[in-house]
Amino acid sequence: MRAVRPWKFxxxxxxxxxxxxxxxxxxxxxxxxxxxxxRTNDPLEPTNRVFYKVNNVLDEALLRPAAVAYKDVLPxxxxxxxxxxxxxxxxxxxxxxxxxSGRPRLAGTSFMRFLINxxxxxxxxxxxxxxxxxxxxxxxxxxxLAIWGVPEGPYLYLPVFGPxxxxxxxxxxxxxxxxxxxxxxxxxVVTALRWSRTGISALDARSRVLGEISAVKRTALDPYATFRxxxxxxxxxxxxxxxxxxxxxxxxWYPAPQGTHP
Amino acid sequence: xxxxxxxxTRRAVLALPAALVLAAxxxxxxxxxxxxIRATGEALVKVLNGPDPEAEKSAALQRIIDARVDxxxxxxxxxxxFWRVATPAERTEYxxxxxxxxxxxxxxxxGAYKGVAFAIGRAVPRAExxxxxxxxxxxxxxxxxxxxxxxPVDGRDRIIDVVAEGTSLRVTQRSDYASYISRHGGDVGALxxxxxxxxxxxx
Numbered sequence: 445m446r447a448v449r450p451w452k453f454x455x456x457x458x459x460x461x462x463x464x465x466x467x468x469x470x471x472x473x474x475x476x477x478x479x480x481x482x483r484t485n486d487p488l489e490p491t492n493r494v495f496y497k498v499n500n501v502l503d504e505a506l507l508r509p510a511a512v513a514y515k516d517v518l519p520x521x522x523x524x525x526x527x528x529x530x531x532x533x534x535x536x537x538x539x540x541x542x543x544x545s546g547r548p549r550l551a552g553t554s555f556m557r558f559l560i561n562x563x564x565x566x567x568x569x570x571x572x573x574x575x576x577x578x579x580x581x582x583x584x585x586x587x588x589l590a591i592w593g594v595p596e597g598p599y600l601y602l603p604v605f606g607p608x609x610x611x612x613x614x615x616x617x618x619x620x621x622x623x624x625x626x627x628x629x630x631x632x633v634v635t636a637l638r639w640s641r642t643g644i645s646a647l648d649a650r651s652r653v654l655g656e657i658s659a660v661k662r663t664a665l666d667p668y669a670t671f672r673x674x675x676x677x678x679x680x681x682x683x684x685x686x687x688x689x690x691x692x693x694x695x696x697w698y699p700a701p702q703g704t705h706p
Numbered sequence: 707x708x709x710x711x712x713x714x715t716r717r718a719v720l721a722l723p724a725a726l727v728l729a730a731x732x733x734x735x736x737x738x739x740x741x742x743i744r745a746t747g748e749a750l751v752k753v754l755n756g757p758d759p760e761a762e763k764s765a766a767l768q769r770i771i772d773a774r775v776d777x778x779x780x781x782x783x784x785x786x787x788f789w790r791v792a793t794p795a796e797r798t799e800y801x802x803x804x805x806x807x808x809x810x811x812x813x814x815x816x817g818a819y820k821g822v823a824f825a826i827g828r829a830v831p832r833a834e835x836x837x838x839x840x841x842x843x844x845x846x847x848x849x850x851x852x853x854x855x856x857x858p859v860d861g862r863d864r865i866i867d868v869v870a871e872g873t874s875l876r877v878t879q880r881s882d883y884a885s886y887i888s889r890h891g892g893d894v895g896a897l898x899x900x901x902x903x904x905x906x907x908x909x
Contacts (some may be wrong), residue, residue: 469763476787477892480884520846655818663811665900669885681872 466490485598486672492601496668499606503650511650525569527648531580532561532568533641536624548692553578581687585622586615590683599672607675612664658692739836740829741855742863744773746854747824747840754819764813771812776857777805780833785894787905788887792894800894803901810905821845824852837865848893 467489470477486492515523535558541553557580560573574580589611590596597610605616620626626638664670717805753766771777781804782789792800827839833855843849855867883897890896 477888480787480888482886484881663807663904664882665886665897665904666882666889670878670882675882676875677873677877678871683874 487598495601495666496602507650511647514647515651528571529568529646538583541588546590547689550689584615584616586612587683587686589615724754743838743854745825754822760816762798763816767813768809776866778857779866780876784883786880786884788894796894799898806905
């Protein structure tokens with residue numbers, strides 16, 4: 445039996461809500477307000493704010509308390525080990541995206557990281573590769589789409605997943621469906637393991653930003669708008685970094701072209 | 707196959723003075739902000755890792771902010787298009803509150819930054835000033851890339867923005883304020899009331 449995929453049900457519901465509630469743009473006569481509306485590029489803001497509230501309730505009731513408990517119960521090294529295992533499990537997907545976005549140096553790093561950490565690192569428990577000069581990075585399909593020239597599109601706030609845009613929502617879907625670990629095996633145990641990984645990933649990710657998210661909620665006058673700005677800036681910075689990572693993997697013995705320096 | 711030459715070639719020796727002359731302009735423009743950020747960072751680290759009680763550390767941080775950050779300029783940037791519609795009285799009140807909120811937000815984190823260290827990276831000229839890269843490390847935390855935008859204000863270098871992991875402090879703050887004011891009928895007074903509430907609540 446195939447695992448239940450919640451987004452299959454969420455997406456039509458989302459589309460329905462999106463069509464029903466659109467923000468009214470300021471009149472064209474009010475030039476500055478209109479320009480700001482276009483720059484903000486959040487035509488679904490009323491709907492997005494509803495989902496922001498829903499996610500906030502879910503977070504306050506479930507995820508945040510669970511993440512706090514996770515941080516209280518497990519000592520630092522244990523949580524670090526869990527994080528390393530999760531990062532290692534995600535490395536094949538990063539490797540695929542490094543290659544799809546045409547970044548051979550990053551792909552080489554991902555390949556070496558997976559090889560070293562799965563073996564020497566005890567199935568990913570220890571990040572030995574980082575100490576050997578292969579630092580961690582992550583590349584997702586949303587970033588690959590950006591490198592391919594797909595535009596960002598308007599802001600989207602998705603139920604459960606949170607801040608996004610059409611490009612990242614597609615990237616997220618492809619990332620889940622295309623994960624090689626999702627293809628391995630069938631049966632109750634495999635399904636249970638897969639959902640455990642999803643759950644622990646959520647705990648790990650949330651527990652690492654406890655202070656940051658509380659700080660935004662405490663200091664921002666409009667946390668929704670602040671998270672929107674932070675998400676976009678952060679994604680654009682990640683994409684700019686990936687765009688600049690054009691280093692090749694030329695072997696040391698290969699004659700350097702005339703007039704260039706390493 | 708080219709072999710790396712251990713000795714400078716004749717052409718390189720001849721080109722050297724010209725390269726130095728060409729590099730002197732932009733290089734000096736970029737090293738001054740880098741030195742400024744190094745000095746600022748050293749002052750911050752000294753306070754944060756020092757033995758003083760938190761109240762004294764907060765006072766010291768406040769002095770560093772006033773001496774090295776263009777608070778008035780950042781305040782104006784964060785109000786965006788609403789700066790022009792604000793009355794002179796509103797502007798004065800807003801600038802005063804903005805500074806208080808900034809100081810409160812910075813000093814609230816004093817304890818969390820014990821053991822902080824930083825390393826200076828590249829300084830890159832930008833349209834608005836010079837962006838100086840640093841890597842900030844804290845015990846038990848992943849290193850963070852923090853960039854500082856430096857611009858001369860009234861002839862002295864001042865910090866006009868801080869960019870942490872690709873997110874700009876002033877751009878984020880401006881989005882927050884713009885959205886808040888827009889949702890309150892474009893009334894700058896509503897923002898001032900909210901800031902006053904923030905200062906009263908935390909200070």
